[in-house]
Amino acid sequence: MKRIRSALFMPASNQRAVDKARGLDCDAVILDLEDAVAPDSKVAARAQALAAARDGGFGARLLVLRVNALDTDWGEGDLEAARGAGFDAVLLPKVSHPDDLALARATLGGVALWAMIETCAAMLALPAIAAAPGLGCLIAGTNDLAKEMRCTPGADRLPLVPHLISIVTAARAHGLIALDGVSNVLVDTPELAAECAEGARYGFDGKTLIHPAQIAPANRAFAPSAEQVRWAEAVIAAFALPAHAQLGAIRVDGAMVERLHLAQAEQIIASAG
Template sequence: MHTIRSALFMPASNARAIEKARGLACDAVILDLEDAVAPEAKASARAQALQAAADGGFGGRTLALRVNALDSEWGIADCEAARDAGFDAIVLPKVSNPDDLSAARALLGDVPLWAMIETCAAMLALPTIAATRGLECLIAGTNDLAKDMRCTPGADRLPLLPHLTAIVTAARAHGLIALDGVSNVLAETPELAAECAQGAAFGFDGKTLIHPAQIALANRAFAPSAERVAWAKAVIAAFAQPENADKGAIRVNGAMVERLHLSEAERIVTLAR
């Protein structure tokens, strides 16, 4: 799985949107059968998503499919159809406990799973959800989580910050990708930039998006800055010096760095590539 800075939800019912997604600068495309599709269009959207996966043309982008919840009238059929359709991952909405993942796994076989954490029950079960076999990614479903909590996040998302921290922590503990929730700001604005920067500061790998206009900001926010890359290269170079081979801590550019910083520097340089 390559780095995902930007994961764009696209309604699977919209053929023009799917075609456009093949040329966008996002790292992942999530064809959506759930929130973005009206009930009367669910079956045709599923068929269109399956055809898109068969046709390919998404280049190096990760292609995922968000199915409907398994307890809906469409969820089981979505999973059965997607099992061998060629998607890189299946996004499961409203995962509230490990049993939801197990039920999906029985239908999907070995297709990697991405779990949307968007209920209060999911937050309480987060450690066991994150430990589930075959899970590859946790997505913060911030809109639905705020609704379930009956909170009003505001621009600073203050009521959600403990939950965002918990999602990142669970992902890191189990080697999973962590994606921040969507922003409802559809243009490249200071508000969207601030939310992307906040997600990056919290440690998310990237952000889920709902409009192509959001891609460039997310890609910039979740990529290491030039200053960060320069620091990482300096740390790597310093530890590579023969006189530092056996040292656990050294001075680099007037600051103390340890071996743990070397590991982080190597990750940053790899990500920058």
């Protein structure tokens, strides 16, 4: 599974922004046809997104297209255009039921499908949504979810925490990528760093972003710390000793570690690469 610490939304209608995205230090670029594009610019934005995919130049970054919802005038056309256009994945917004994904899959064919979890109905249907065939990623749509819940998240996002944990749990149960929702703080501040760190603590793989200034904080938060890497290296080295080859639990740095910790250590080293 590719590491995605930072997934940056870029309005497909803004050619300058799309060009800039090719040189940014994010792990994924999501060309947006939905929220960031005005209704009278939807068709033109679609054409520009297709041109961007055709022209390439995004390097190792995943290139994802967020289409409009299926119940809009543009959703079906977006999906038809995305098929075979060269995107690594297509992100479907306002997913509320696994049938939404089945309809998108029928149009997209083999293109990888990602889902925005941003409605109350989606939270109630989350286990079935996460089990949908061909799904690769769940993204927490925190702004839309908070709006529909009529809650006030605040800096600690407390009303959303159960839902964030549920999204991570569903993703892990089905081997999916889990990305935290966007922050509305557009500059590299302690508040943004804290929200990124919170998402990492909850178990998300990375964070969706809406401004290039958010990339560095996300990359820092969702990468293993030096202390985590040191611990992982110590655990791997300890289990590699011939005397420990048949043991299920050993002592490392004064603490008991088991084979499950070895698997965690190997995952940390892999994500640090």
